[in-house]
Amino acid sequence: MIELGRHTKSRRDILDKVERISEVDVFACYQCGRCSGDCPSINLMDIMPNQAIRFLQLGEVEAVLSSKTIWVCASCFTCTSRCPKGIDIARVLEALRQVCLRKNIDQLDLNNIPEEERERYPTIAWVSALRKLSG
Amino acid sequence: MKSFAYYPGCTLKTTGKAFEQSAFAIAKVLDIQMREIERWNCCGTVFSLTTDDTMHHIATIRNMIRVEEMGESEVLVLCSMCYNTLKRANNYISTDPVKLAELNDFMYKEELKYSGKVKVRHLLEILRDDVGWDGLREKVTNPLEDIKVASYYGCALVRPQGAGVDNLEDPSVMEDLVRALGAKPVNWPSRLECCGSYQTLANKDLVLERTEHIVSSARESGADLIILSCPLCEFNIGTRQAEVAERSYGFKGLPVLYFTQLMGLAMGIDPDDLGITDERVLARLKEKVES
Numbered sequence: 148m149i150e151l152g153r154h155t156k157s158r159r160d161i162l163d164k165v166e167r168i169s170e171v172d173v174f175a176c177y178q179c180g181r182c183s184g185d186c187p188s189i190n191l192m193d194i195m196p197n198q199a200i201r202f203l204q205l206g207e208v209e210a211v212l213s214s215k216t217i218w219v220c221a222s223c224f225t226c227t228s229r230c231p232k233g234i235d236i237a238r239v240l241e242a243l244r245q246v247c248l249r250k251n252i253d254q255l256d257l258n259n260i261p262e263e264e265r266e267r268y269p270t271i272a273w274v275s276a277l278r279k280l281s282g
Numbered sequence: 283m284k285s286f287a288y289y290p291g292c293t294l295k296t297t298g299k300a301f302e303q304s305a306f307a308i309a310k311v312l313d314i315q316m317r318e319i320e321r322w323n324c325c326g327t328v329f330s331l332t333t334d335d336t337m338h339h340i341a342t343i344r345n346m347i348r349v350e351e352m353g354e355s356e357v358l359v360l361c362s363m364c365y366n367t368l369k370r371a372n373n374y375i376s377t378d379p380v381k382l383a384e385l386n387d388f389m390y391k392e393e394l395k396y397s398g399k400v401k402v403r404h405l406l407e408i409l410r411d412d413v414g415w416d417g418l419r420e421k422v423t424n425p426l427e428d429i430k431v432a433s434y435y436g437c438a439l440v441r442p443q444g445a446g447v448d449n450l451e452d453p454s455v456m457e458d459l460v461r462a463l464g465a466k467p468v469n470w471p472s473r474l475e476c477c478g479s480y481q482t483l484a485n486k487d488l489v490l491e492r493t494e495h496i497v498s499s500a501r502e503s504g505a506d507l508i509i510l511s512c513p514l515c516e517f518n519i520g521t522r523q524a525e526v527a528e529r530s531y532g533f534k535g536l537p538v539l540y541f542t543q544l545m546g547l548a549m550g551i552d553p554d555d556l557g558i559t560d561e562r563v564l565a566r567l568k569e570k571v572e573s
């Protein structure tokens with residue numbers, strides 16, 4: 148059971164890493180929810196982008212790192228462009244992905260893509276998906 | 283004639299050939315010389331959002347060295363995603379002397395050091411700022427009267443701030459282009475929405491849902507067709523329409539063209555030379571010719 152609001156040393160370390168990779172201060176967020184309102188991937192998310200930021204503020208890094216949210220994000224920059232506090236949410240999500248990917252935990256298993264599909268995909272889809280979802 | 287280094291990117295040589303083909307066709311009419319960069323390499327397709335590994339930008343920046351080797355100072359890009367990646371990486375590295383030096387050091391085998399001075403420009407910007415809408419209008423021999431066009435910007439062409447071709451929340455460059463071609467731009471709510479992008483590989487259903495929403499929105503707004511500038515959007519909201527039609531009863535699709543294909547039609551270029559294969563577009567053109 149995760150204790151709410153506890154910034155333990157290991158959690159602080161991960162938060163520091165996220166802040167270092169993204170150079171974004173998540174504590175500037177005032178939870179208006181604008182980022183989640185226009186997110187195209189929201190239906191597939193288990194926690195919404197604004198909740199992800201809130202969890203980070205509370206030190207709940209494991210909940211965010213193990214969420215689907217960071218992997219279904221399409222890096223469309225809608226949230227980033229519209230946040231009234233100027234928080235680059237897309238960058239925070241990228242940092243969270245990087246924390247996982249740098250441990251060699253890939254999220255894209257190419258074996259799951261049916262063969263007839265593989266033939267049709269544009270090169271740009273392969274390269275971008277591999278860059279975002281594998282290490 | 284104005285000349286540019288031309289960066290095609292991987293997809294314009296494979297599934298997006300029609301984009302390149304039609305761009306060359308209209309560039310010829312407009313007296314724009316597109317000189318393809320020799321030995322260009324993949325830009326990486328997505329701008330790395332991490333601040334702690336400059337190396338992620340190396341592939342992107344190497345292309346800038348190629349541009350300077352050609353003696354050019356501006357690089358023309360067609361694909362929205364390449365444009366976004368090249369422009370952002372170029373801005374990021376060029377405005378930071380330490381990072382620029384770091385990258386140049388790493389590319390010590392290159393004969394030329396990158397100066398940081400290349401300008402990355404999308405064809406749409408060149409049409410608006412160099413050719414001008416009046417200049418373009420002069421080349422329109424076959425105004426596309428009565429054709430209603432939904433301009434789809436998606437993400438990479440406008441977002442985030444500083445990376446786009448136009449105002450990020452209220453762009454007008456494509457609508458202005460449509461007007462110059464004699465066609466009617468439609469006002470529609472989904473023109474800035476994301477198609478799901480690379481999730482097409484990992485979460486296809488997300489893309490099908492986006493496609494249904496975006497295409498239906500354009501249709502309900504009265505559009506006859508959609509124009510865009512990205513080969514990944516073209517795959518998602520164009521090619522994937524067939525799959526949406528299979529699973530959503532009553533879904534009616536719309537033809538999707540690259541903006542350069544629409545331009546070519548207005549300039550009287552043969553659809554074959556523009557890579558247009560959509561039967562619906564061809565039938566409509568035939569109708570127009572007969573009337």
Ligand code: SF4
Nearest residue numbers: 176178179180182230
């Ligand atoms: S839009 Fe910005 S301030 Fe509002 S909830 Fe999202 S991150 Fe926080």
Ligand code: SF4
Nearest residue numbers: 186220221223224226
């Ligand atoms: S960048 Fe990701 S989280 Fe932000 S709106 Fe787009 S898909 Fe949603």
